[in-house]
Amino acid sequence: MSADTQVADVRAEQASPRRARPFGAGGPLVYLIAAAVVVVTVGPVVYGALGGFRSNEQLARDPAGLPDPWVFDNYRAVFTNADFWGYALNSGVVALITTLLTVACGVMAAYPLARYQFRFREPLFMVFVLGLLFPLAVAIIPLFILITRDLQLGNSWWGVALPQAAFALPMTVVILRPFLMALPRELEEAALIDGASRVGVFWRIVLPLSVPGMVTVGVLAFVASWNSYLLPLLLLRDEMRTLPLGVADYSTEHSADTAGVLAFTTIAMIPALVLFLALQGRIVNGLQGAVKG
């Protein structure tokens, strides 16, 4: 994001030097509000991270204080906890399967909706838009029965990943269609005239060009899966649990060990945070596309 913003800034400044100073610059009040927002926003996250470096005794004595002395045992305990690595593995695999399924099915569905001209195109697109309206909670109980009894996938990675991909697809298609529509047609048309098939065009031209869009929806799907709670809560038990379940269970089982809970929680949120921040620009673009399209 920052690169884009900087480019935009430079351009704006070149275009209108007059605007640079008085209009919409930052005064003390602006910075004060900004500082307050920063404190409230990251305060709880920082509290969790720092709390993991304190002992329970320190936390009890002064809940809002800094680590003194710094204690590394809590984080060490998490990293040497076999359960934690099991949860992380489950979260990772489920998120990976979900992401691959979502991106593959999503880009395939978005392509004809973006490029083919046919009568049922808009109704077909509406099917995906309507899919946004089906909350997971509505389907959750029958979904639980379907997966555990009919498909025998209860307590397995696929049992969670398949429905998660299904519920991620509407948003994926809604984001990808305008993205694919914005790709230049000329390359595809040239290839078609040269005798390539539509499927060949899709595979060799559209897919490589849509990598940025697929990264956007892929990260969204990955983070949604990494953070998801309701479906794993009903489907996964014991050593198959994912990190959110592990965090929630750990915090109830070890409610007296506040520092340990905070360390566990902090480590669990890092992967999603890093992934999201690293690819923030792409994600912002994708969300903008969905809102405008």
Add this chain to the structure above:
Amino acid sequence: MMQQGATAVVARPEPATTAARGATTPRAARRPPRLGWRQRLEVLVFVAPALTLMGVFILWPVVSAVRMSFYRWKGFGPMDDFVGWQNYSQVLSDDVFTGAVAHNFVIVGLSILVQLPIGLGLAFLLNRRIRARGLLRTIIFVPYVVAEVIAGVIWFQLLQPGYGVVDTLVGAVGLTPPEQGFLGTPDITLYTVFGVLTWKYLGLAVLLFLAGLQGIPDELYEASQLDGASWWRTQRYVALPLLGPTIRTWAFLSMIGSIQLFDLVWVLTGGGPANATTTMATYLINQGTARGNYGIAGAASVVLFLVALVMAVLYQVFVLRRDTQEQR
């Protein structure tokens, strides 16, 4: 970024294709042609995996929920005890469920009333040319990325009665925190939950509004400035009206999210104390998994879906329609 790539490709001269395009586009615009069987097959192959997944894991369970709602069923044995509308009358006359519906609507209303002004204010602020603007935008988005469960666990610690950070801070400014804590006093727990929700989701609102603001051409601001309008008047009369479609889309996403609220409530309060924070989703999960009342859970699911659907349709008809009409 991607637009630059696009123009680079377009700039390459392709006389043959432009001619071909000129021939097909006007006809295509008037009436979409019927596809040949081969192209129909292609469309089908492309769309089939997505539709299959959605059919099996979204449509089928929703249809099952509707069917389930007409039976008394404990989750095992054949589903053959048809009870008609009885589950519905039971759900709708259950004070816990009607309370849950009310809680959902309180969250829907508060989200718009509170998060919209704050979100807009912050977006205007972050759109000014201030130092570390990119960093600020990133920071404000952090809570959105944190899982609801993790946000719930951290806030649960912060909100511990007596020794928690929030109680300590409230005490430090001279106020008395509630005796049972912010999560243990039925009258205020829902508002506490809403506060945590606002912390978690305000970043998304700001992000979307900022995206909308960036689409407003600089010339408009300059014209307003030359006319002598203050910064605030410019935001109010130039930026805000142009932000309309973005705001309406955000409000829609926010409403749909509030109606399905589950994770955060489940971790923070479990619906308590004394059912003060139940939502439709926590109610149906509780009925379905803890008590095995699958028929009741089914009826609650259907009510939840209908509420979401009616809200979405009304919103589409009365609010979002304006956007599509304005474009034409």
